[in-house]
Amino acid sequence: MRRPHLDQTMIALSDPTRRAIIARLERGEARVTDVAEPFAMSLNSVSKHIKLLERADLVRRRTVGREHLLSFNPAPLDEASRWIEEKRAFWTSRLDALECALEKDDARKRRRKK
Numbered sequence: 001m002r003r004p005h006l007d008q009t010m011i012a013l014s015d016p017t018r019r020a021i022i023a024r025l026e027r028g029e030a031r032v033t034d035v036a037e038p039f040a041m042s043l044n045s046v047s048k049h050i051k052l053l054e055r056a057d058l059v060r061r062r063t064v065g066r067e068h069l070l071s072f073n074p075a076p077l078d079e080a081s082r083w084i085e086e087k088r089a090f091w092t093s094r095l096d097a098l099e100c101a102l103e104k105d106d107a108r109k110r111r112r113k114k
Helices: 004-013 016-026 032-036 043-055 075-113
Strands: 059-064 067-072
Touching: 004 016, 004 043, 004 075, 016 032, 016 043, 016 059, 016 067, 032 043, 032 067, 043 059
Parallel strands: none
Antiparallel strands: 059 067
16 A cells, blocks of 8 residues: 655655754754754755655745745654554564464474473
């Protein structure tokens, strides 16, 4: 089953620069130039990262005059968190079942040796 929003969120979170941008925006709204300032890359490069975050809806932009202000939107993380939890629960139950089967198999082998 395709989940395009989840795909965009995961792609956005896969890069340390984008995660750093999100971390900055968690502290509050900021101008694009302020967000870009700590990075050792061009404003154009940071803007590309911001656009990807906007496509994933993790970052929202509003314009006030000539200023572009960015803010963090945590909502897409809810879907990612649910997906991760579903996978964790699935694999935990599968691994628990495997462990149980292996323990039964070991117990049978020990009984045969006696």
